[in-house]
Amino acid sequence: MEPSAPTVLSGGSDTSNAEVSRLKPNVIGLLGVVFMAVATAAPITAMTGNVPFMMSSGSGIGTPAAFLIAMVVLAIFSVGFTTMSKHITATGAFYGFISFGLGRTAGLAAGLLAAFAYMVFEPSLIGIFSSFAHNTVSDQIGVDVPWWIFAIVMLVINGLGTWFGVAVAERLLVVLLGTEVTVLFIMAVAVLFHGGGPEGISLDPINPVNAFHGASAGLGLFFAFWSWVGFESTAMYGEESKDPKRIIPRATMIAVLGVGVFYLFVSWMAISGSGQGKALELAASDNPMNVFFFPTETYVGHWAVDTMQWLMITGSLACGMAFHNCAARYLYALGREGAVPSLQKTIGRTHPKNGSPHIAGLVQTGFAAVLVLAFALAGKDPYAGLYTLLAVLGTMAILIVQAVCSFSVIAYFRNNHPETRHWFKTFVAPLVGGVAMLGVVLLLVMNMDTAAGTEAGSLVLKATPWLVAAVVLAGLGYATYLKRNAPERYQLLGRTVLEETHER
Numbered sequence: 001m002e003p004s005a006p007t008v009l010s011g012g013s014d015t016s017n018a019e020v021s022r023l024k025p026n027v028i029g030l031l032g033v034v035f036m037a038v039a040t041a042a043p044i045t046a047m048t049g050n051v052p053f054m055m056s057s058g059s060g061i062g063t064p065a066a067f068l069i070a071m072v073v074l075a076i077f078s079v080g081f082t083t084m085s086k087h088i089t090a091t092g093a094f095y096g097f098i099s100f101g102l103g104r105t106a107g108l109a110a111g112l113l114a115a116f117a118y119m120v121f122e123p124s125l126i127g128i129f130s131s132f133a134h135n136t137v138s139d140q141i142g143v144d145v146p147w148w149i150f151a152i153v154m155l156v157i158n159g160l161g162t163w164f165g166v167a168v169a170e171r172l173l174v175v176l177l178g179t180e181v182t183v184l185f186i187m188a189v190a191v192l193f194h195g196g197g198p199e200g201i202s203l204d205p206i207n208p209v210n211a212f213h214g215a216s217a218g219l220g221l222f223f224a225f226w227s228w229v230g231f232e233s234t235a236m237y238g239e240e241s242k243d244p245k246r247i248i249p250r251a252t253m254i255a256v257l258g259v260g261v262f263y264l265f266v267s268w269m270a271i272s273g274s275g276q277g278k279a280l281e282l283a284a285s286d287n288p289m290n291v292f293f294f295p296t297e298t299y300v301g302h303w304a305v306d307t308m309q310w311l312m313i314t315g316s317l318a319c320g321m322a323f324h325n326c327a328a329r330y331l332y333a334l335g336r337e338g339a340v341p342s343l344q345k346t347i348g349r350t351h352p353k354n355g356s357p358h359i360a361g362l363v364q365t366g367f368a369a370v371l372v373l374a375f376a377l378a379g380k381d382p383y384a385g386l387y388t389l390l391a392v393l394g395t396m397a398i399l400i401v402q403a404v405c406s407f408s409v410i411a412y413f414r415n416n417h418p419e420t421r422h423w424f425k426t427f428v429a430p431l432v433g434g435v436a437m438l439g440v441v442l443l444l445v446m447n448m449d450t451a452a453g454t455e456a457g458s459l460v461l462k463a464t465p466w467l468v469a470a471v472v473l474a475g476l477g478y479a480t481y482l483k484r485n486a487p488e489r490y491q492l493l494g495r496t497v498l499e500e501t502h503e504r
Contacts, residue, residue, distance in 0.1 A: 023091060023239045023332075024355020032174075033237050033251040034258070039173045040121075040230020040326065041259050042319030043266075044180040044312055045128060050223045051267050052288030057450065059220025061276050062210030064268040069211055070224035071260025074231070077402065077433030078256050080409035082249035083425045085235050087417070089244040090496060092333035093235035094401050099494020100416070101408025105483065107494035108339070109475030110401050115330035116471045117397035118323055119364060120390045121230070122158065123371040125320030126151050127386025132313045134382070140306060147382045151372050154317060155365055158324035162361030164354055176318035180311040181262065183304060187292065188269035190299035196272040197295070204276065205268050219450055222443040226395055227263060230322065231255045232402065236329045240355075270295055327364045332357035337492040339482060380455075388452055389460045392444070397468050399441045406434030 028036075051063055059066040081097075090096035094114045099107025130147040138144050161172065195201060204210055214220055234251040238244035271279040273295025282290040296304045335348030347360040375386045413426040421427070448464070449456040482490035 023329075023350055023357065025240060027355070028237055028241050030241075030247045030251055030254075033234050033241055033247055034254050035173050035177055036237060036322055036325065037231050037234045037251060037255040038259055039177050039318045039322035040233055041228055041255075042125070042315050043177075043259065043262060044184060044308070044315035045319060046227035046263065047184060047266055047270075048289050048292055048308075048312055049128070050227050051270065052283040052291045054214075054220045054223045055271075055280060055283035055291065056215070056288065057219055058214050058216050058223055059211045060214025061205055061271065061280065062207065062213055063220060063224075064205040064264050064271070065208045065211040066217075066220045066224040067227070067260060067263040067267060068206060069208055069221065070228065071256065071264070073433070073436045074225070074228055074256050074260070075253070076429050077406060077437065078232075078252050079425050080406055080430030080433060081232065081235070082252050083422075084409050084412060085238065085248045085252070086245050087412075089235075089238035089248070090333065090494075091236050091239050091329045092494060092496070093232070093238075093330075094405050095330065095333055096494045096496070097235075097405050097412070098401075098408040101410075101412035102404070104490060104493035104495075105476060105479040106404065106408070108479040109472050110404050111330065111334055111494065112475040113397050113468065113471050114401045115327065115334060116468075117394040117401065118327035118330055119367055120371070120397075121323040121394040122320050122327055122364065123368040123375075124387050124390035124394060125316055125323060126154050126368060126372055127375070127382040127388075127390070129154050129313060129316040129320055131381070131383035131387065132309075132316055136309045136313060140309065148372070148376050151376075151382070154320055155369055155372070157317065158321050158368075159361060159365040161321050162325055162328045162356060162364075163351065163358045164356065173318050173322065176314045180315040180318070183296075183308050183311055184266050184292075185262075186304065187273075187296040187300055187308075188266045191269040191273035191295055194273075194299055196269075197275045197278070197298075199272075199275040201269075201272045202276065205271050206264065216447065216450070218443045219447040222440060222447055222451065224263075225399070225440045225443075226391070228256070228259060229395055229398060230319075230326070231259065232398075233322070233326045236326060236333075273299060324361070324364055324368070327367075328357045328361040331360035331363060333496070335360065337494075337496055339478070339489055339493060341489075384454050385458070389455055389458055389464075392448060392451055392461065393464045393467060396441060396444055396464060397471070399437050399444070400468065400472075403434045403437035403441065406430040406437060 054063045054066065084097050088096055088100055092111055095107055095111030098110040130150040133150040134145060134147040211217060211220060231252070234248050234255060238248050241247045270292050274282060279291055282288065282294055292308065293305045296308060331347045335343035335346065338344040347363055349359055350356060351358040371390070372386065380386055407430065409430040410427055413421045448461060452458065452461045455461060479490065479493060
């Protein structure tokens with residue numbers, strides 16, 4: 001096993017003379033980390049975008065149960081993830097965890113793959129944001145604004161949010177996320193208080209057995225897991241949080257369980273408000289979002305439907321902003337260690353006043369802009385093309401990294417902390433979580449064409465597994481090169497950790 005020799009960051013805020021630049025400390029608390037993580041899941045987008053498709057083509061009436069199954073699996077995965085986060089605090093999150101657990105070579109490959117996933121998630125969310133904004137403005141105001149105008153607006157907002165630091169992004173996300181969750185919760189509570197629709201409130205939708213009785217259980221379960229993508233981003237805010245050893249584990253579990261209970265309750269009440277037969281009919285209609293719009297109008301009022309359409313815009317904006325922050329922090333974490341020396345003084349630097357990864361943020365904005373432009377020039381629809389294709393690509397990448405991270409937890413505690421090993425926390429939970437993540441990747445591969453919808457024949461979709469493999473091979477190859485030709489730089493890979501929590 002490779003020796004663990006971390007580069008230790010000071011806990012103080014003065015980084016002007018530090019060899020390795022660090023992010024501004026003590027600027028985000030437990031609630032802020034939770035909001036940043038939950039924002040990446042985009043609850044209103046997950047509900048209105050995924051649930052109707054899951055009902056018509058996946059888990060059917062058992063869609064809420066699919067969320068229940070996914071929540072249990074992700075909670076088990078999070079046990080090992082959070083146990084490791086108590087020992088290692090690093091902005092690179094998966095990059096650092098896997099580097100310490102499975103070695104620097106695997107760590108660099110995983111770090112590049114995680115960075116790649118978050119980098120493509122932002123333009124994906126720009127696609128759905130632009131689609132929602134175009135349709136809502138056209139329907140409610142009667143103005144036909146090209147979707148790419150909204151894409152430019154989101155690129156600018158995301159870039160500025162990262163430039164001025166996580167505290168600014170946190171305040172904006174609290175407002176955006178709070179409003180989108182509230183309107184969905186109002187609908188669900190209204191249905192509950194009315195005792196459901198014509199059939200009342202049945203327990204069938206939350207019966208786990210029914211998650212396997214739809215058109216495609218595999219597709220339904222994949223979309224359920226997809227709805228959580230980004231929850232693991234809690235760990236990358238450790239260096240900026242006020243008490244990372246306490247906050248990060250709690251925030252991760254709150255994000256997993258809180259989002260899960262919310263998804264379960266809202267989707268269950270949406271089905272109950274219309275009745276099972278009517279809900280399935282709405283899900284398969286030309287406007288599948290009526291799965292939520294119909295019970296909202298019936299039990300709350302038309303104003304809530306109009307509000308929900310606007311909040312679908314702000315919700316996807318919040319999600320894209322959170323992913324932009326994730327991508328910028330991964331680029332920064334990879335750059336600051338000097339694996340490529342020129343990057344240490346560029347994307348590996350932080351803003352002298354804001355303590356933000358400002359250059360990495362600009363690089364991410366440029367990357368997202370290029371992808372958005374490429375899809376626009378290719379004539380792709382912002383929803384069916386930009387959003388769907390890049391979401392599938394990013395999800396495949398991040399699920400693989402999550403699986404590898406689970407196995408790294410087992411190796412880390414076996415080799416570094418045998419005295420604190422626990423049969424469940426550091427072995428059974430990460431083993432089950434890792435195998436489950438690989439299972440979800442398999443579900444994605446088996447159902448990729450269906451998940452892509454009208455873009456099933458796209459070259460981007462066909463290239464997805466090869467793009468993921470290329471990133472992994474690039475990481476493995478460059479790490480091997482460093483190990484042979486620049487061992488002093490190789491030793492730095494994934495080893496930059498925070499002083500208060502570093503390996504001793």
